Amino acid sequence: MSLISTLARMEAVEAGRAQPLATVRHRHLAERPLVFVPLTTAGEAGAPLGALVGTDPDEPRLLVVPQPRDRDLRFAFLAELADEILPYVDSFADGVEAVEKNETDPETGKKVKVEVELCSDAPQLILPSRSGVEYVRLLGRSMRFRRTAEQDPETPFPAPPRVPLLGRWLTHFGDRARVPGSSLLLAATDLLNRHWATGQSSLEDQHLGALLAWIDVPDGESGAEAALRAELGRDAAGQLLCPPAGPATDPAFDNRLLAPAIERYDRARQALGTAQDGASADERLGELHRAEREIRRLIATQLKPTWDAVWRAVELLRELPEGARVPDRWTRDRWSFTAHRDRVTAGEPPQPRRDDAVTAARKLAAREQAQGQLEAQEALDDPLVLAGRRLTGEAFVAEVVEVTMAWTESKRPAPRPLLTVRTEDRPHLGEGVKVYRSLDGKPQTAQFAGHDDDGSMVLRILDRMGRGKEPAEGSVPEKGERLAWTLFEHEARVGAKLPDPEETPWTHGGPPRADVAELPDAVTPEDVL
Known part of the structure; x- marks a missing residue:
């Protein structure tokens, strides 16, 4: 909790x-x-x-x-x-609606876009x-x-x-x-x-x-x-x-009301089976219907609330x-x-x-x-949920107090602007730790570059600024903006690719046997009264 x-x-x-x-x-x-x-x-x-x-x-x-x-x-x-x-x-x-989906071409092994059906609801x-x-x-x-x-x-x-x-x-x-x-x-x-x-x-x-x-x-x-x-x-x-x-019922209901009603139903059904003529069969059938209606009424009283x-x-x-x-x-x-x-x-x-x-x-x-x-x-949708992550040091909200443009030292310099931000939160930041903010629904990554002389944090923006030397418009926060940053990634990483079932190693039971037909579940005490 x-x-x-x-x-x-x-x-x-x-x-x-x-x-x-x-x-x-x-x-x-x-x-x-x-x-x-x-x-x-x-x-x-x-x-x-x-x-x-x-x-x-x-x-x-x-x-x-x-x-x-x-x-x-x-x-x-x-x-x-x-x-x-x-x-x-x-x-x-x-x-249905038609949507495009990336699938692997079995012949070339390349990703190709195909149109498939997706249920609209x-x-x-x-x-x-x-x-x-x-x-x-x-x-x-x-x-x-x-x-x-x-x-x-x-x-x-x-x-x-x-x-x-x-x-x-x-x-x-x-x-x-x-x-x-x-x-x-x-x-x-x-x-x-x-x-x-x-x-x-x-x-x-x-x-x-x-x-x-x-x-x-x-x-x-x-x-x-x-x-x-x-x-x-x-x-x-x-x-x-x-x-x-x-799906459980109250014992007082079972013992005082339901059990006697089912017993009356059983007696009425047995009596119907021993009826000697049409008149008595009709009378006992009416008793059976009344007993069933009483059970239905009792069950309804338990279900309706x-x-x-x-x-x-x-x-x-x-x-x-x-x-x-x-x-x-x-x-x-x-x-x-x-x-x-x-x-x-x-x-x-x-x-x-x-x-x-x-x-x-x-x-x-x-x-x-x-x-x-x-x-x-x-956390990204709800500031109240984000507050819980801020208390644990997994996120922080900071105001941008200064923006300093910088570039990488390479043949084709790429923008790496430095943000000086001030926050009252206490995130668990260390040298080189990456933080993330949501930009147009996608995560933008920054790296913790240390503290300023007055204790403010310095963040270096790393991506989502376009391919030019100058950052794309709106990709770099402006002075005075108040932004939420997280230490956790916004999109979970995909794990290593697993083998096909036919290539299951013997340590894990080997490939599934195709010659064994699927049998019904074994009978358990839960299935039989």
Whole structure:
């Protein structure tokens, strides 16, 4: 936790409400996100209980599994979920724009520009909490290798037709959520925690109701009081006023309400199976429908408060202006979505259970690069984030007090102007250390050349001044300008090129075997009740 975050939390405790950690929104919010609020059976992470899903805050779709131990009912739930999510995903697949991209010519090995398709927008899924994001990843893992009757007529317990496709998409969203700065799959709690600091612990910040209580404080209360009521407040029946943000349920709800309702449903289903004539069958069918409606009503009472809380979080975040570099990161999400769309359209197999050594190394390197780039871009977009880097000596804001022109001593002299700057910050500068500032969206490099007699710093500009002997207009700061400089690079460096998977050394398992077909995931305790 940075010093700025610690100070903000202390101020939140004193003020009784959350304090801002950012002045802009550092994540993309789609105009039409899909909110997904899931619930699972207690103690069984792989057994869905219900969900609210949709793009309209006033018209959510309620999905319920009245008996989670029934495989057919679970498959019916997944089929209904696919009917909600896949049309939303497909609605972004056809809108494309033509862009130029550098690719390597296989014959010459040279970089050439080719025109490719890029989806003009991409879907966005928002879950209540981080555990919900993990649940999406688990769903994708358990669904993408399922076989349908159309694929394999002899497969036991075939899945509904579109369930494996939904598993592939949820796996992609789950993998993308691990990339820092990605916005395809988001948790509402992570979004709020990135932009506000509360007066409670990081663990308590994972409760969406308590987190919103600090940010959107009710009149006449403090954030601590409202958060305590959100966490522990119960009604006359002993049920939580603000149920957990899923996918877990409250034990009091499970024991007092849900378990008896499911038991009534089981008895009604058994009675229907033993009906002797049409009249008794109709009566018992009505009892079964009433038992199912009661389960749906109970599940809705647990999901609706969280559904409303997620949309309230979206409203609060929309009030913040979007950061200048957020669209660039969303463009990378669009490339990711387009690439997976193309893989699905081409009929490629599902994502493997386990990445080969080269693919895993590439993913890790890409995530490390994305993390460094995200931290730099957030600091450049937001003076409040930059203040935290200034406190740690990784950046400074200085006023230019003098500009002295100088050139290199070579046959073709190049400009190397010296800037005398004055700052009250204490950057960790040493001889020859490079610093960077943003010039027209690109980093300009300067080198620390020492201190002046009065203690001012001297910086030597090194690049982005054009090719002439005289610097290009606007490329050299003028006297009186106040500029932000960073000791960290604005663009993360690309690591060493990795070999192709076919050239994986034996120390890392050797090349992937093409003669071994991809098998479904092994059955685990999470998959079976």
